[in-house]
Amino acid sequence: MIYFDNSATTKIDPTVLATYQTVSEQFWGNPSSLHHLGDQALQMVQSARQQIATLIKRQPDEIFFTSGGTEGDNWIVKGTALAKRDFGRHLIVSSIEHPAVLNAAAALEKLGWSVTYLPVDHQGYVRPDDVRRALREDTVLVSVMAVNNEIGTVQPIQEIADILADRPTIHFHVDAVQAVGKGLFDQVLPARVDFATFSAHKFHGPRGVGFIYAKRGRVLTNLIDGGGQEQNHRSGTENTPGIAAMSKALRLALSDESAKVRHEQAMRQKLLDFLSSLADITIFSPRTTPAAPHILCFALSGVRGETMVHALEEREIYLSTTSACSSRSGVESGTLKAMQVPERLATSAVRISLDAQNTDAEVTRFIQIFPEVYQRFQRMNGRSH
């Protein structure tokens, strides 16, 4: 099996799973309980928080645990809108955000907020000038993702941060879900960023757990009220094993980061060179400009993305039609549409998303197998070579 769908989810690391199990068995007290079992669990949660804060160079009281990326995005978008509704009701989000951001913004639109959806250029980059032009007196949020999940563009976060430097009250959110372990933190989390979203299962952690970074002094309205956990901002009994496992997974993801990034880049380059050599293949991911090392999105003209996915699946190669979230619903890719890729071509798009655990041998094998599939489709389309 060759798993090339790591942007959809990653396989949990066995040692992370061991942490999950150990913590479930030995630290099962409720962190809010007064007795020793509670105290132990609380220490576990707080130590995990400290470790995560250190790893992303922030403070522990700026880390809030969530159920994952979707909750984080919703919290920051809606929580900003609610907290700042007396100051302004205008939000700016890029048109290639994850649906968790886009649909949270759309929900607010229905309730009376106004939303500017930033366009992207043909390569899939937000233009900082468009951010500048979209800013209004009543703008309260700018949300631009770090790494696009469909094509892997690294967005110009620093340039946008510079533009927002003299608008310090605007919340600047960066969805960093696809940016973990890719050598990008310094680039996509500059000091001006107020909020960032993370999800454990994208970096070999368990499902159902994530965290947000929320800069000290920035206020979000709570979306989940209850017993007052997470500094009274996100209630619900802490997911102690998930949190501990995520903390460990993050530590592992960031260790030897540059070597892993080099390995991913090399694999991606090999695949890119190979696919570029084939006729009727269009590459949507950036070739040279700022690109994540792990995502490669392409299309074979005339073959629907889902057909390609299933054809490769027959040969035990797993990848996705662009983002896995939308692939089942059959919705065409938001990012490619925003890039003004013609619909016919966009429906052919598939995404390879690599991980450091993938091997050169897997890449070689893909390059051996893919031509069989490719030629079959080319013959069918009357384009034999």
Add this chain to the structure above:
Amino acid sequence: MQYTEITVRYGELSTKGKNRREFIGRLNGNVTKTLREFPDLKIYPKRDRMHIALNGTDSDAVMAKLGQVFGIQNFSPSITIPKDVELLKQTALAMMREHLPAAKTFKINTRRSDHNFEYDTNQLNLLLGDYIYDQLPELKAQMKYPDVTLRVEVRRDGIYLSSQTIKGAGGLPVGTAGKAMLMLSGGIDSPVAGYLAMKRGVAIEMVHFFSPPYTSERALAKAKALTAKLAPYVGTISFIEVPFTEIQEEVKRSVPEGYLMTVQRRFMLRLAAALAEQRSALAIFNGESVGQVASQTLESMVAINDVTTLPVIRPVATMDKNEIIKIAEEIDTFDLSILPFEDCCTIFAPPRPKTKPRLDKARYYEAQLDGATLMARALAGIKITEIHSHDDFLQTDQDQIQSIL
């Protein structure tokens, strides 16, 4: 900059005449204990200064610890170089560069104990001043109140350069003023009282009253953690845990509510005094502040202080709460102090304690109890722990947790 030595200048002890030797000896001991984690240091306690050879140890880490030791006026990190004029110029220049761009003016201050050196002090002042001015024209020489004074000392074994003087903790070396017991509750005030006691050279031992199940293990751990916060000033502190449950229950059973607190406090002070005697301490310190709560009115102090003739010293007696909190924050005990665990002072606090208890009544009610037996049993049950600054009491499972994460 990679410094080679730290020069320590003594505080008030320079004025202490014949006691000087004892003071320097005590300071040397305290510095040695405080810097124990740095094995490569070598400490030379001289008559007018102490020299700490770094031998490669990071000077910032050492100075952070040194800043907590009482009895030190100030200290300077310095570099020792061989007696070579060219090297001297380069080192002086590198040192001055570190002060840019904040510094605008400078001065060279040379001392020479090696009179065989080829240049005398005036020549060296001029030579170095000219060189630095040529290389860094943005710096102006200024003899009165310069931003930076570069001190150069030509000694027999080499040339010592320093350009920073860092303020020390002041006060007197802990231990030079004798030993006392500190009644440590776990609140904000008593750790501050302990800090102030040590600042005046008093070595303290902690007396903490532990009343399970009315107070939790966590409250005990918190008191120990607070002790660990005060340990860097002296190295280690003895923590004496006094079992207090039985006395509290007996007092509660037989003393009218209005006098519960007064009688309970009398027992605490009496126990502290008994421990002081056992352990050759000369006084008792506590964190009482006049009028802060019912037990801290002058009337209450009269009714409580009655049980001992030892001096009961209250360093924060006349401070406002805000002033006490400010010190607590400076010595990093505040965040621990406000952790919400019950301590023995709050748990049996009656709803309406007497703010003006009468001494005669307090004595009368107390006489209903078999005080001697209760005292003896409590004293027989004490536990003494030596606490170091790096001990961790609240994070007991950290080793396991770190291995899991």
